[in-house]
Amino acid sequence: EAQVTQNPRYLITVTGKKLTVTCSQNMNHEYMSWYRQDPGLGLRQIYYSMNVEVTDKGDVPEGYKVSRKEKRNFPLILESPSPNQTSLYFCASSTGTAPNSPLHFGNGTRLTVT
Amino acid sequence: QKEVEQNSGPLSVPEGAIASLNCTYSDRGSQSFFWYRQYSGKSPELIMFIYSNGDKEDGRFTAQLNKASQYVSLLIRDSQPSDSATYLCAATGTASKLTFGTGTRLQVTL
Numbered sequence: 001e002a003q004v005t006q007n008p009r010y011l012i013t014v015t016g017k018k019l020t021v022t023c024s025q026n027m028n029h030e031y032m033s034w035y036r037q038d039p040g041l042g043l044r045q046i047y048y049s050m051n052v053e054v055t056d057k058g059d060v061p062e063g064y065k066v067s068r069k070e071k072r073n074f075p076l077i078l079e080s081p082s083p084n085q086t087s088l089y090f091c092a093s094s095t096g097t098a099p100n101s102p103l104h105f106g107n108g109t110r111l112t113v114t
Numbered sequence: 115q116k117e118v119e120q121n122s123g124p125l126s127v128p129e130g131a132i133a134s135l136n137c138t139y140s141d142r143g144s145q146s147f148f149w150y151r152q153y154s155g156k157s158p159e160l161i162m163f164i165y166s167n168g169d170k171e172d173g174r175f176t177a178q179l180n181k182a183s184q185y186v187s188l189l190i191r192d193s194q195p196s197d198s199a200t201y202l203c204a205a206t207g208t209a210s211k212l213t214f215g216t217g218t219r220l221q222v223t224l
Contacts, residue, residue: 035214042216043158043202090157100146100165100206105157 002027006091006106013081014114021076021109023091031094032074033058033103034066036087043090049074081113117141118205120215128223133190135218137203140184146206147179147186152217153199161201162188193222 004025013019025032033048035058045058049068063085065077074093078085088110092103119138127133135149146165150158162177164170164186170177176189186205190197200217207213 040216043214045212100210102148102160102163103150103158103212105159108155108157 002104004091004093004104004106006089006109008109009107010110012112012114015082016080019078019081019111021078021089021091021111023074023076023106024072025074025091025093025104026072027093027104028071029093029095029104030071031101032068033092033094034064034074034076035090035092036060036085037090038087046076046089081111083113085111086113087111117207117213118203118215120201120203120218122216123219124221125218126221126223127193129193129195131193133193133197133220133222135188135190135201135203135220137186137188137205137215138184139186139203139205139207139213141205141207141213142181142184143208144181144184144205146212147177148204148212149175149177149186149188150202150204150214151197151199152202158202190220193220195222195224198222 007022030051034046035043044060047066049055091106094101148163149161151161152158164177164179174191178187200219202217203215
């Protein structure tokens, strides 16, 4: 089954404790992206990657890191999480013509930072 | 001014009626437009995409694009309670950046 898999689905952590949210897709998509979704603010892009070893900042990159060492994986790293990073996070992927192609979203990760 | 604007709703329509969801965008060079449906607590899923002026139909859904007026709409015919969700409009602008609106919540009542 073609899918984008995120883990974990739920995560509660404390301020300053480094964490990684994994994202993997099995559709051989070149484009991958991370979004956060907050009430009233909609989906905002954190980072995106057009292909392996190519990453770029989105609208809200502060406090986040990503890497794209393999085509299928695009982990999101929070080196020192803070409460304002409490949010619902989505990973998404698309074909090489992105962002003009539809996105396939993962199931989301609900992160709470206390 | 938000780049992609939607009325947050809720938009309430009776079962069987036509639901009309609207979206305006500010970047006149935008080329690709998408409608995603998102159930509460779930991930967005693609409903329609449209690239050219005019209408595009897929089953009960019709996307309409008017680039001169910079708006995109989604019509849902014969609305069902299962259509109750938040509908996200997205547009790809001149910088090849995809921007989402904040979504319109649709409620289909029995």
